[in-house]
Amino acid sequence: MSSYDTIRAYRLEIWAASTVMTRQNNIQLAEGTTTAFIPLWDMCNHEQGKITTDFSKEKNRSECYALRDFKAGEQIFIFYGARPNCDLFLHNGFVYPDNPSDSLSLALGISSGDPARETRLALLSKLGLARVTYFHLYAGDAPVSAELLAFIRIFNMNQEELSKWSSDGLPGDLVSSDQTSSEAVGADLEKRAYTYLLTRCKLIRASYKKDPEETTPDTPHRKNIKLLKQCEVQILDGAIKYLQNVLEKLSAK
Numbered sequence: 001m002s003s004y005d006t007i008r009a010y011r012l013e014i015w016a017a018s019t020v021m022t023r024q025n026n027i028q029l030a031e032g033t034t035t036a037f038i039p040l041w042d043m044c045n046h047e048q049g050k051i052t053t054d055f056s057k058e059k060n061r062s063e064c065y066a067l068r069d070f071k072a073g074e075q076i077f078i079f080y081g082a083r084p085n086c087d088l089f090l091h092n093g094f095v096y097p098d099n100p101s102d103s104l105s106l107a108l109g110i111s112s113g114d115p116a117r118e119t120r121l122a123l124l125s126k127l128g129l130a131r132v133t134y135f136h137l138y139a140g141d142a143p144v145s146a147e148l149l150a151f152i153r154i155f156n157m158n159q160e161e162l163s164k165w166s167s168d169g170l171p172g173d174l175v176s177s178d179q180t181s182s183e184a185v186g187a188d189l190e191k192r193a194y195t196y197l198l199t200r201c202k203l204i205r206a207s208y209k210k211d212p213e214e215t216t217p218d219t220p221h222r223k224n225i226k227l228l229k230q231c232e233v234q235i236l237d238g239a240i241k242y243l244q245n246v247l248e249k250l251s252a253k
Helices: 003-021 085-092 117-126 146-155 159-166 179-185 187-206 220-252
Strands: 025-029 032-036 053-056 061-064 103-107 134-138
Touching (some): 003 085, 025 053, 117 146, 117 159, 134 146, 146 187, 179 187, 187 220
Antiparallel strands (some): 025 032
């Protein structure tokens, strides 16, 4: 078998495995839960809404209720769940432009050369974040996840601040963005934390180059990749605007 055939066979295997695994459904049996296919239902496409499928123990069957009124002959949609576009593209083969559950993962960590590394990790550990390496920016008006907020605060603490927060039991204020928690963190640390994240977002945003004009027609995969990049850029632009507004408010105090 040539190297080309090997690569092609591997890609087909990945496609087949993903096709099967993304169509598995949990079915409740008397002896416990198992996974199975549900013919026809598995072919329903995605639409934003809510989960309307569940398993009825009384009737021993899976039941799916319509998300909305459908006309005769109209395609029936179901909601796949709150998944970011990267997961929808990877596992389901499409990108949903108006996805309120969309997010962008940022790879962040504490440098091995940081003299306060162990103290920072210990503080992150109190919040269950010591082993987290990817943090999320969300689409919408509140782009900074609670985990990301805690990380940027701890990452930007000086030694005095680290000692103060490390002496507390469970530093819950670090994962909250409400006014009381922000005041407990302090304006100086907040400015450093949000400035750090703003700089990081701008650097990532700058890495998205404009797609060169292509003479070959777009394939469905290429179109989805371009759409995915557009959605990621929208998340970054929204986050940058949000962070700038936060910093303006902090500076005005």
